[in-house]
Amino acid sequence: MDLDLGDLGLGDPERPLPKASRGAVIDWSPEAVKARKIAAREARSAARDAEPAAEPAAEPADEAASWVDLVRDYRPELDIEARQHAVEWAVEDWIQRGKVGVLVAGGGTGKTTLLMMLGICIALGWPFFGQRVQRGSFLLLSADDDQHDLDAVLALLCRALKLSPEDFAIVAVKLRLVSIIGLAGTRTFTTTLRGDILTTDLPELLHTATEGMTDLVGVALDTLRQFCGGSSSDEQTIKLTLDGCRAFAQRRQCFVVLSHHTGKQAYRDAITDMYCGTGSAAIADNSRFVLLLQAAEWSEINDKIERTGNEAGQPLVLRSTRGSIMVKAPEAMYLCRDGFRITRIKGRTLSSAEQVDARDRKVLQAVRSGHQSKRAVFAEVGGNKRAVFDQVDALVGRGLLVEEAGTKGGTKKLMVAAPGARLLDTPKEAGPKGGTSLSIGPMVPPLPD
Numbered sequence: 001m002d003l004d005l006g007d008l009g010l011g012d013p014e015r016p017l018p019k020a021s022r023g024a025v026i027d028w029s030p031e032a033v034k035a036r037k038i039a040a041r042e043a044r045s046a047a048r049d050a051e052p053a054a055e056p057a058a059e060p061a062d063e064a065a066s067w068v069d070l071v072r073d074y075r076p077e078l079d080i081e082a083r084q085h086a087v088e089w090a091v092e093d094w095i096q097r098g099k100v101g102v103l104v105a106g107g108g109t110g111k112t113t114l115l116m117m118l119g120i121c122i123a124l125g126w127p128f129f130g131q132r133v134q135r136g137s138f139l140l141l142s143a144d145d146d147q148h149d150l151d152a153v154l155a156l157l158c159r160a161l162k163l164s165p166e167d168f169a170i171v172a173v174k175l176r177l178v179s180i181i182g183l184a185g186t187r188t189f190t191t192t193l194r195g196d197i198l199t200t201d202l203p204e205l206l207h208t209a210t211e212g213m214t215d216l217v218g219v220a221l222d223t224l225r226q227f228c229g230g231s232s233s234d235e236q237t238i239k240l241t242l243d244g245c246r247a248f249a250q251r252r253q254c255f256v257v258l259s260h261h262t263g264k265q266a267y268r269d270a271i272t273d274m275y276c277g278t279g280s281a282a283i284a285d286n287s288r289f290v291l292l293l294q295a296a297e298w299s300e301i302n303d304k305i306e307r308t309g310n311e312a313g314q315p316l317v318l319r320s321t322r323g324s325i326m327v328k329a330p331e332a333m334y335l336c337r338d339g340f341r342i343t344r345i346k347g348r349t350l351s352s353a354e355q356v357d358a359r360d361r362k363v364l365q366a367v368r369s370g371h372q373s374k375r376a377v378f379a380e381v382g383g384n385k386r387a388v389f390d391q392v393d394a395l396v397g398r399g400l401l402v403e404e405a406g407t408k409g410g411t412k413k414l415m416v417a418a419p420g421a422r423l424l425d426t427p428k429e430a431g432p433k434g435g436t437s438l439s440i441g442p443m444v445p446p447l448p449d
Contacts, residue, residue: 085326089447090217090255091118092132093330094289094320097217100245100256101289102224104277109293110316110337111259115140115220116157116177117342122217123174124167129318129333129344134447136215137174143187143226147179153340160341176213188229189241197236200229203244207251216254221245224258224283232260232279242286262292276321290321296334299382301345303358305334309346313338357428360400363391364420367401372413395420 088097095101105111118138121128125135142150154177158168180187186200210216221227230237245256260277276292277283284290296315301307316335323329334345350358366380378388392414395401400420403412416424 090134098253099288101287102260103291105293119175123171132447136217137213139176140220142179142222150177156340189244190229203248218255222259224260235280235282238280238282292319305347307347311336367414
């Protein structure tokens with residue numbers, strides 16, 4: 001409120017007001033102050049008695065009030081002992097309906113191609129590398145590739161999967177690949193105004209855009225960095241982005257997956273936990289699932305799978321790096337990328353104990369054949385350098401390898417100990433035959449709606 005100095009008698013502070021214009025002198029004695037307080041209290045009481053009773057103020061309908069009420073009024077289910085809750089899957093054992101997560105991979109690994117293949121499987125109700133899916137519609141929004149490239153890759157994928165004309169007609173209706181590069185409209189979940197990070201109307205626009213897709217199963221956003229509206233290292237930006245995705249996913253009861261890049265150092269160190277992506281840890285903390293796609297070597301694959309096929313190309317490993325309170329993270333998938341076609345490597349996945357045994361034998365055999373330093377063993381067996389060095393140390397600790405002092409104080413030489421020799425000379429136990437059908441195709445019925 002603007003004040004007029006003239007109204008306060010301060011228009012000319014150098015000239016005192018005439019006595020007639022001066023205000024009454026206020027008595028600030030204790031008795032006078034007390035009397036004024038009593039008079040004011042009596043006036044308020046009389047005003048309340050004269051007014052009708054007001055309606056009680058409504059509690060603010062915000063998140064704090066809602067969860068506070070739930071805590072105060074909580075009662076357990078009467079049939080809690082017998083109650084069962086079935087997990088609603090969009091992709092069996094991998095992606096739940098209505099959840100939000102990320103697909104993390106290094107550049108050029110094939111994450112966009114993998115998402116397209118997932119969309120084709122959902123459109124046709126085909127299993128995704130042996131995992132049943134919920135049949136329906138799928139949307140991929142790309143801020144990374146233009147429309148021409150998306151359409152071209154879709155055509156190549158459909159040809160590689162040998163889709164029939166009838167199948168392709170279904171895919172053309174159920175699968176939508178849309179590039180938003182250069183298009184008008186809100187394209188990020190956050191924006192910055194005067195230094196403050198604010199949410200946008202993108203969740204509402206996603207709902208409006210997909211209203212006609214009544215059987216929507218999943219939405220892929222490529223990439224997180226493009227859609228978040230800020231730095232993927234900024235915790236508040238990431239939290240608001242994933243909150244927006246979650247609001248849309250719950251409203252439509254579909255899953256949302258954002259593609260994201262792994263950090264260079266995490267890639268070099270073969271980090272496989274939920275914090276494998278570049279940027280803020282809030283990405284993993286606020287996601288319900290974190291899928292990691294990594295390139296591998298055939299030597300690594302042979303340590304994990306008793307192969308029955310003759311796949312060629314770039315081997316890949318797809319991992320789910322976190323479970324939930326309801327489900328355990330599934331075992332890794334071992335894939336092979338040959339051009340635009342990705343298949344699951346055929347064979348039996350070895351148990352954890354069998355994989356440890358295979359790694360032990362490989363290192364022991366390398367030492368027996370003359371590779372007597374850690375670096376020489378790594379050069380022979382390949383894989384992750386740190387993991388190989390740790391494996392050598394573990395074998396020394398278990399007494400399967402011994403270190404002998406080198407000449408003139410040089411590097412210690414590795415030698416196979418007697419227990420290690422017995423392990424090498426003992427034939428591996430044959431595992432169980434058979435396995436699950438792992439191909440993509442119309443062999444397994446889709447999940448029920």
